[in-house]
Amino acid sequence: MTENFPAPRRDLCGAMHVHRRLLNESMTYRAQRARIESRALQYETGRRSSVRRGVVTLPVVVHVVHNTPEQNIDDAQIHSQIDVLNRDFRAANPDVSRVPEVWRTLIADNEVEFALATVDPLGDPTDGIIRAATDRTSFDVDDGVKAAATGGSDPWPTDQYLNVWVCRLGGGLLGYAQFPGGPPPTDGVVILHTAFGTTGTATAPYDGGRTATHEIGHWLDLFHIWGDDDGACSNDDRVADTPNQADSNVGKPAFPHVTCDNGPNGDMFMNYMDYVDDDSMFMFTQGQRERINACLEGARASFLVARQAAPAKEPAAAVAPAQAQAEDGDVERLLHDSERLTKEVLADIQNMLGLVGHETGK
Numbered sequence: 001m002t003e004n005f006p007a008p009r010r011d012l013c014g015a016m017h018v019h020r021r022l023l024n025e026s027m028t029y030r031a032q033r034a035r036i037e038s039r040a041l042q043y044e045t046g047r048r049s050s051v052r053r054g055v056v057t058l059p060v061v062v063h064v065v066h067n068t069p070e071q072n073i074d075d076a077q078i079h080s081q082i083d084v085l086n087r088d089f090r091a092a093n094p095d096v097s098r099v100p101e102v103w104r105t106l107i108a109d110n111e112v113e114f115a116l117a118t119v120d121p122l123g124d125p126t127d128g129i130i131r132a133a134t135d136r137t138s139f140d141v142d143d144g145v146k147a148a149a150t151g152g153s154d155p156w157p158t159d160q161y162l163n164v165w166v167c168r169l170g171g172g173l174l175g176y177a178q179f180p181g182g183p184p185p186t187d188g189v190v191i192l193h194t195a196f197g198t199t200g201t202a203t204a205p206y207d208g209g210r211t212a213t214h215e216i217g218h219w220l221d222l223f224h225i226w227g228d229d230d231g232a233c234s235n236d237d238r239v240a241d242t243p244n245q246a247d248s249n250v251g252k253p254a255f256p257h258v259t260c261d262n263g264p265n266g267d268m269f270m271n272y273m274d275y276v277d278d279d280s281m282f283m284f285t286q287g288q289r290e291r292i293n294a295c296l297e298g299a300r301a302s303f304l305v306a307r308q309a310a311p312a313k314e315p316a317a318a319v320a321p322a323q324a325q326a327e328d329g330d331v332e333r334l335l336h337d338s339e340r341l342t343k344e345v346l347a348d349i350q351n352m353l354g355l356v357g358h359e360t361g362k
């Protein structure tokens with residue numbers, strides 16, 4: 001593999017494939033992406049700053065879609081994955097100490113945590129884990145795993161739960177994600193069962209739970225750190241504090257690895273949004289955190305905003321995850337903080353609630 005002439009090679013992650021397909025297929029997605037990108041740019045350039053305060057905990061539902069007993073991973077493996085996410089997104093992972101000195105000040109605590117859902121959409125207690133047997137021996141980036149009708153498992157409301165499907169993926173894929181702004185029925189991330197968590201079927205070198213960290217990074221609007229330009233150095237990840245780099249890094253690179261005239265420090269290959277082995281990636285940056293904030297206060301604001309009194313005909317229980325957020329204040333308070341919240345932000349949030357069919361209580 002050379003830096004400037006991409007050789008055919010497997011993609012470990014299918015997120016950009018899905019992104020490009022949706023851009024081609026859907027005018028709605030294109031419009032949503034333009035709006036989301038505009039907001040991200042405003043956060044990135046400091047023209048707008050994050051208004052959320054405190055840690056947000058995202059309710060997670062894990063769909064284990066299995067064709068063999070081995071693929072039906074146990075609860076411990078799932079819990080090990082949640083633990084990794086909670087360390088990685090808070091910069092509480094022990095290996096963050098391996099970040100090169102030159103980038104120490106860029107390490108970001110995103111103030112995002114994850115918890116398996118405790119209440120299902122019908123209001124019943126749940127452990128946040130769904131197990132679905134399938135006839136399909138493997139899945140692809142075609143989203144088949146995301147619907148029972150195609151051998152997968154139907155999502156829970158994707159504006160209230162982060163849906164994670166765990167299954168066998170073909171083509172050497174470790175996982176894929178749908179960026180914010182995509183169709184709600186397929187929103188979420190898909191992870192290969194042997195690249196999920198740190199126990200059970202998790203297999204080296206992808207047994208550190210970092211595939212889910214990477215894919216949820218996409219779900220929160222982060223691009224690959226090399227900008228997906230196949231080594232051209234012409235496109236970057238739209239984050240200012242990550243060096244422009246030519247192409248993905250794999251394996252366990254040695255620091256520094258210089259490409260695109262980005263010396264002396266070179267590629268930030270230890271970033272979660274590169275392709276290196278799980279034990280070689282251990283940081284998000286402040287700039288990436290700004291994109292995540294823009295996403296959480298924009299396209300994914302439903303995870304911050306408490307649902308107002310839900311109509312009786314609706315499942316009462318779906319309210320619970322959002323109510324948990326309300327206790328932290330967050331957007332519920334912001335909705336009434338006109339000094340800090342511009343009309344545009346307010347309109348965005350209300351628009352988002354309208355898009356997902358929520359009562360705003362207004």
Ligand SMILES: [Zn+2]
Nearest residue numbers: 013015214224
């Ligand atoms: Zn990716």
